[in-house]
Amino acid sequence: MLKYKLSSVFFCMSKPLYVTQPYLPDKEKYYRLLDGVFERNQLTNGGPLLEDLTGRLKQYLGVKYLLLVANGTLALQLAYKMKGIANRKVLTTPYTFAATATALDWQGAQIEFSDIDPQSWNLCPKALESHLSKEEFGALVPVNLFGMPCHLDALETLRERYKVPIIYDSAHALVSRYKGKSIFEYGDIHCISFHATKLFHTVEGGAMIFRDEADYERAKRLINFGQDQFGNVSEAGINAKMSEVHAAMGLCVLDDLDTIIANRQNAINIYKERLKGKVQFQSAKYDQYTTPMYMPVAFKNEEQLKLCIKSLNDQQIYPRKYFSPEALAFTDISLKKTPSILCLPLFYSMPESAIAKIANCLPYEC
Numbered sequence: 001m002l003k004y005k006l007s008s009v010f011f012c013m014s015k016p017l018y019v020t021q022p023y024l025p026d027k028e029k030y031y032r033l034l035d036g037v038f039e040r041n042q043l044t045n046g047g048p049l050l051e052d053l054t055g056r057l058k059q060y061l062g063v064k065y066l067l068l069v070a071n072g073t074l075a076l077q078l079a080y081k082m083k084g085i086a087n088r089k090v091l092t093t094p095y096t097f098a099a100t101a102t103a104l105d106w107q108g109a110q111i112e113f114s115d116i117d118p119q120s121w122n123l124c125p126k127a128l129e130s131h132l133s134k135e136e137f138g139a140l141v142p143v144n145l146f147g148m149p150c151h152l153d154a155l156e157t158l159r160e161r162y163k164v165p166i167i168y169d170s171a172h173a174l175v176s177r178y179k180g181k182s183i184f185e186y187g188d189i190h191c192i193s194f195h196a197t198k199l200f201h202t203v204e205g206g207a208m209i210f211r212d213e214a215d216y217e218r219a220k221r222l223i224n225f226g227q228d229q230f231g232n233v234s235e236a237g238i239n240a241k242m243s244e245v246h247a248a249m250g251l252c253v254l255d256d257l258d259t260i261i262a263n264r265q266n267a268i269n270i271y272k273e274r275l276k277g278k279v280q281f282q283s284a285k286y287d288q289y290t291t292p293m294y295m296p297v298a299f300k301n302e303e304q305l306k307l308c309i310k311s312l313n314d315q316q317i318y319p320r321k322y323f324s325p326e327a328l329a330f331t332d333i334s335l336k337k338t339p340s341i342l343c344l345p346l347f348y349s350m351p352e353s354a355i356a357k358i359a360n361c362l363p364y365e366c
């Protein structure tokens, strides 16, 4: 396997270091694609770049029914609408980005949170079953958090046993694998985000991946106001189309994706080497591959986490908690203890000296 060296440029500690940075592709390449957009004067409502990106992503991910959309939140809202969760109870995780739950609320679902596994920080299948065996739910919404796949076999069993649709928030999990297989072989719909800060991006954007062709065909109408090819609207949709300008960015970033993945994986390996014994890492008991997008670490308790944030901030290094159940204040959340997790800075071409500096700020034993 190819190893990519981390940038050896001198790392200037007087510049603040943030949790992430968007990946910028070659500017000239992007401009060439934009020249074509200007020549054709076709900016959106489909077009050759959108078609090209759709085809290339299908091939890259090995999926059949993929639809590009304007952002990951709309992907979630559309998936929720398609599975008819309005006024129904939906089970999801309290430990995720706000959009997983806000989109549920927006679509009129009654949100119920289920407990997470202390190692993978993903929904615990046993806890889910204790909910499912007691009452009916409109859908399950697991998140493949920080790119680590949930226990997909166990969730598939629940899907069949309780005849409940599963909508995966796979915003972090573009290239994740479970027991050697694509995670997209599981569940009913996967929603992905292509926001600028994600591993692969189109500035703003997202995708939906479907198990069934019928769902895919329906979603194609729903992202275009609900119109069919003749302009008839048999079901109210919304505008969730991706533009040609956004698709152009996606095509450029996709050219570099293998390099981005290898580079981030290398940084994660260095982090893990240096942080061994100081913190806990996300882990799973089953065979899986985690998309190398975040560097989350868990502390013994909130005090240690706060101490760590302080000592990093003192060096102008700004990690992020990213997700905390308490932030979902619009829900009636009542939680057992959740792990104290912090995401350390991780981005393309992160200097090894920065990782060393960060590791030296974490003198705590786990």
Ligand SMILES: *Cc1c(COP(=O)(O)O)cnc(C)c1O
Binding pocket: 071, 072, 073, 074, 096, 097, 099, 100, 143, 169, 171, 172, 192, 193, 194, 195, 205, 206
């Ligand atoms: C980024 C993200 C979203 C939202 O995607 P956008 O493209 O920003 O709308 C949803 N869920 C999770 C878990 C995310 O990280």
